[in-house]
Amino acid sequence: MFVRHVLSALISGALGGQEPASEPAGDLREALTAISESELRATVEALVACGTRNTYSETEEGPRGVGAARRWLKARLDAVAATSGGRLLVEEQWFDLPGPRRGRRGGVAGLADAAAGGAALRGANVIATLRGTREPERIYVVGGHYDSRASDTYDVASDAPGANDDASGTAVVLELARVLAAVPLDATVVFACYTGEEQGLLGSIHHAQLLAEQKAQVAGMITNDIVGNSRGDDGQSEPGFLRVFSRSTPGSDAPSRQWARFAAEAMRLHVPELAPRLVFRLDRLGRGGDHRPFDERGVPALRFSEPHEAYTRQHQDLREEGGVRYGDVLEGVDFAYLQRVARANLATLFRAAQAPASPREVRVRGSGITVDLRWEAATSADLVGYEVMRRATTAPDWEERVWSGPATRVELALSADDYLYGVRAVDRDGWRSPVAAPRD
Ligand SMILES: [Zn+2]
Known part of the structure; x- marks a missing residue:
């Protein structure tokens, strides 16, 4: 599946499928207390x-x-x-x-x-x-x-x-x-x-x-x-x-x-x-x-x-x-x-x-006006989709995320040169995997 969309999508959020709520922390909170x-x-x-x-x-x-x-x-x-x-x-x-x-x-x-x-x-x-x-x-x-x-x-x-x-x-x-x-x-x-x-x-x-x-x-x-x-x-x-x-x-x-x-x-x-x-x-x-x-x-x-x-x-x-x-x-x-x-x-x-396993084989291509990301589908049974992450090349941590649905390829009207990108997998309960980044 291939999703093409524009900058407004990154700002407004959901691109496809249902974005799960944030992770359920009930059991985790109990364990932390213990x-x-x-x-x-x-x-x-x-x-x-x-x-x-x-x-x-x-x-x-x-x-x-x-x-x-x-x-x-x-x-x-x-x-x-x-x-x-x-x-x-x-x-x-x-x-x-x-x-x-x-x-x-x-x-x-x-x-x-x-x-x-x-x-x-x-x-x-x-x-x-x-x-x-x-x-x-x-x-x-x-x-x-x-x-x-x-x-x-x-x-x-x-x-x-x-x-x-x-x-x-x-x-x-x-x-x-x-x-x-x-x-x-x-x-x-x-x-x-x-x-x-x-x-x-x-x-x-x-x-x-x-x-x-x-x-x-x-x-x-x-x-x-x-x-x-x-x-x-x-x-x-x-x-x-x-x-x-x-x-x-x-x-x-x-x-x-x-x-x-x-x-x-x-x-x-x-x-x-x-x-x-x-x-x-x-x-x-x-x-x-x-x-x-x-x-x-x-x-x-x-x-x-x-x-x-x-x-x-x-x-x-x-x-x-x-x-x-x-x-x-x-x-x-x-x-x-x-x-x-x-x-x-x-x-x-x-x-x-x-969380599901991280996506694999993330690849990035693009230019100063477009970035094209693709990856291998994660295999977890309860996976519902992916989030694309972005940050400035000098930023220590991710700055923006966008829900991209179940597709394993997205194209964004954003500079591939001036940012770093990554992808993480999201399951039905809202648990998010560590981010996988392409090698550049
Ligand atoms: Zn030691």
């Missing part, structure tokens, strides 16, 4: 109580070490799975760790001996998969890393509470699983607690690779890393903001960017107490996160982080020096802030999982 500050606190406290969660620390037994954390997470998710009517599947995803490099303080001597003895050094992500009810093959991943570190990346002995980096993000992941377990969502949501982040994103690289080998359709990924502190070392505090990192890329519009805009819109619509601050780069300068292996595979992937970081608490041995306390301790986490971050995740994932 996000619990005390649940988030309980998770962070339990992880801190493991003493250290260094990737190479004790994995097999006892209350201390990364293994104690892994067993606690698995048990919590198993308990949540029992409330899911069989939809939530929990697994430990084991993989070989690269041999540890000797730490500056010799903290891995025992590990080096183990490696010399031929013992395999292994780690495990804890993964919970909530199967979608209508389109289970479409997957969204939300992650945080449960490993922690002291000043030395390979120091397995010293305390490394990692309350904010990244028990905070792991707590968000668990709380989302708890709240969403009994909610029927169209698409699948995967809750991922990663290990090995501090030694080079080992767990998330393994997970992204596995999903790619399975040819999984991962439509979006978010990592929550350093999301619980509301006051930076510089004294700045903006507890009403969350940074949303998405990759800067050649060309005008990477898929990760559309995913970032989608998250920002979810927050504006449903979590007004936490404003998105879009940062158009993959991550903080010179730093890394578990979204990277996904982004590198073309999956739309974001990092959520607090607006002002406290570097006296990140990657620091617990100590006092010159009157300054160092270390990633529990007191550095603002649980009211963390609750808002969990809600931002929930709104984004809930909307994405209820």
Whole structure:
């Protein structure tokens, strides 16, 4: 089908078919209300109580070490799975760790001996998969890393509470699983607690690779890393903001960017107490996160982080020096802030999982007076049509939208040169997909 129309259509709205009302937010609102500050606190406290969660620390037994954390997470998710009517599947995803490099303080001597003895050094992500009810093959991943570190990346002995980096993000992941377990969502949501982040994103690289080998359709990924502190070392505090990192890329519009805009819109619509601050780069300068292996595979992937970081608490041995306390301790986490971050995740994932898949193969042609957009039909059963989006080339977010009905091609009397365009799919209930943009 092909629709030709003029500028007035963009101003006046509907072009064909019935435009659905805005999305129904009843169930979403209920889920947002269920996000619990005390649940988030309980998770962070339990992880801190493991003493250290260094990737190479004790994995097999006892209350201390990364293994104690892994067993606690698995048990919590198993308990949540029992409330899911069989939809939530929990697994430990084991993989070989690269041999540890000797730490500056010799903290891995025992590990080096183990490696010399031929013992395999292994780690495990804890993964919970909530199967979608209508389109289970479409997957969204939300992650945080449960490993922690002291000043030395390979120091397995010293305390490394990692309350904010990244028990905070792991707590968000668990709380989302708890709240969403009994909610029927169209698409699948995967809750991922990663290990090995501090030694080079080992767990998330393994997970992204596995999903790619399975040819999984991962439509979006978010990592929550350093999301619980509301006051930076510089004294700045903006507890009403969350940074949303998405990759800067050649060309005008990477898929990760559309995913970032989608998250920002979810927050504006449903979590007004936490404003998105879009940062158009993959991550903080010179730093890394578990979204990277996904982004590198073309999956739309974001990092959520607090607006002002406290570097006296990140990657620091617990100590006092010159009157300054160092270390990633529990007191550095603002649980009211963390609750808002969990809600931002929930709104984004809930909307994405209820919406149709984004349109595919969007193409744009045109001139200074006309723009011609076409795309492949989305396959969702309850799809009713599409919205065409437009913004100035310099604008960070979409500025105008027009309902274009069920057609998969539109021509508008607008400049193709001076604007960027995209298309999103809309279902019968009014849920809107992330925008798909043509490559230019
Ligand atoms: Zn981290």
